Amino acid sequence: MTARACEEKVDSQTTRSAAPVDAPAGTAQRQEHIPQRLLEEFRAYLPDKIAGLCRHAQDEYLKAAIRQLQREQHAEAEAELEAKAFREAHMRYEPKHPHVYTFTPSIMHPSLRRALKEPTKVWERPILAAVAPHVFSAPCLQQSFCEQLLEEIDHFQQWCERENVPIPRPNSMNNHGVILDLMGLRSFLDGLMQAVACPLASVLYPHHGGRSLDSHHGYLVEYGPNKDERLDFHVDDSEVTLNICLGRHFQGGRLYMRGVRCPLHQQTPDVGLDEVVTVDHEVGSMLLHLGCHRHGAEPLEAGSRSNLILWCRSSSHRRNVDYRTCPGAPSCEFFSRAGGGRGGTDNACGGDGGRGGGGVGGPSVDERGG
Numbered sequence: 244m245t246a247r248a249c250e251e252k253v254d255s256q257t258t259r260s261a262a263p264v265d266a267p268a269g270t271a272q273r274q275e276h277i278p279q280r281l282l283e284e285f286r287a288y289l290p291d292k293i294a295g296l297c298r299h300a301q302d303e304y305l306k307a308a309i310r311q312l313q314r315e316q317h318a319e320a321e322a323e324l325e326a327k328a329f330r331e332a333h334m335r336y337e338p339k340h341p342h343v344y345t346f347t348p349s350i351m352h353p354s355l356r357r358a359l360k361e362p363t364k365v366w367e368r369p370i371l372a373a374v375a376p377h378v379f380s381a382p383c384l385q386q387s388f389c390e391q392l393l394e395e396i397d398h399f400q401q402w403c404e405r406e407n408v409p410i411p412r413p414n415s416m417n418n419h420g421v422i423l424d425l426m427g428l429r430s431f432l433d434g435l436m437q438a439v440a441c442p443l444a445s446v447l448y449p450h451h452g453g454r455s456l457d458s459h460h461g462y463l464v465e466y467g468p469n470k471d472e473r474l475d476f477h478v479d480d481s482e483v484t485l486n487i488c489l490g491r492h493f494q495g496g497r498l499y500m501r502g503v504r505c506p507l508h509q510q511t512p513d514v515g516l517d518e519v520v521t522v523d524h525e526v527g528s529m530l531l532h533l534g535c536h537r538h539g540a541e542p543l544e545a546g547s548r549s550n551l552i553l554w555c556r557s558s559s560h561r562r563n564v565d566y567r568t569c570p571g572a573p574s575c576e577f578f579s580r581a582g583g584g585r586g587g588t589d590n591a592c593g594g595d596g597g598r599g600g601g602g603v604g605g606p607s608v609d610e611r612g613g
């Protein structure tokens with residue numbers, strides 16, 4: 244390999260590893276010298292394709308990787324400081340509706356409450372509708388509770404603005420809304436996951452961690468004038484997602500679903516027209532779907548819409564899953580729906596196969612946890 248070819252190759256490598264994360268303010272100017280001894284320590288861990296390049300190229304690759312690591316550590320430290328300041332400020336907050344912080348069965352829609360007495364027979368009840376492949380809808384919360392929960396969240400956001408406390412925003416894709424766990428609703432969300440998501444997911448998604456959900460990230464998304472307009476095509480950082488429409492009045496803003504995919508096949512095209520399904524929201528109702536079911540939200544036509552999103556996760560499922568291999572249907576439908584059977588390790592998208600692909604036309608991975 245010529246020196247020029249060698250440099251070009253490394254360029255693309257370093258660009259790929261450094262590009263996705265913006266440097267926090269102040270760090271770009273403070274690019275510190277990386278001692279040679281540090282480079283030597285890391286050299287043994289180079290991937291084969293970089294280890295085969297010239298020494299200069301290896302050093303450039305290592306420097307880019309180390310700087311990326313430094314930026315991530317800096318960002319994590321800043322986020323931790325912000326979270327600590329938020330927790331301290333939040334102790335002064337006085338709720339408008341204290342009862343919404345505790346989950347009780349009485350807030351559930353009566354038909355769901357009845358159905359959950361025997362979750363394994365939930366199929367036999369008219370309450371649960373399969374609105375798309377692997378997507379289920381059912382009445383979930385009493386409308387009066389939805390309204391009070393929204394009032395409480397509004398009250399909290401107004402308090403944040405008055406007190407000059409930064410509102411904890413939900414994830415990398417929503418500029419509005421709030422992380423409900425940080426707002427003090429963790430216990431309520433625990434109850435919601437245990438009472439609703441766990442029993443249903445264990446019946447509906449046993450193959451995908453549905454029987455072992457043990458943590459969550461809960462947040463509110465808000466669409467409307469001066470709020471988010473739409474939600475781009477993405478997958479969730481969850482095994483199972485519970486999406487409850489809380490209100491208030493709106494037209495449009497349907498959820499669109501575009502096929503269940505493993506991380507290897509997130510960037511693949513739709514397979515068959517029936518993979519692309521749009522689903523209406525109804526106040527008080529929930530949608531349950533797999534986190535790896537690619538989806539997005541169409542723009543609202545009128546009004547405003549607020550939804551409670553609960554990403555439910557299974558630590559045991561995450562420990563056992565092999566991200567290098569396509570699990571095949573039902574956790575990935577790319578090959579099965581195309582009529583080709585199980586996927587194996589083939590990488591049909593031409594990307595790097597990891598979570599967080601972002602290829603042209605594919606979904607992004609919404610993965611900020613909480």
Ligand SMILES: [Zn+2]
Nearest residue numbers: 505508569575
């Ligand atoms: Zn796959």
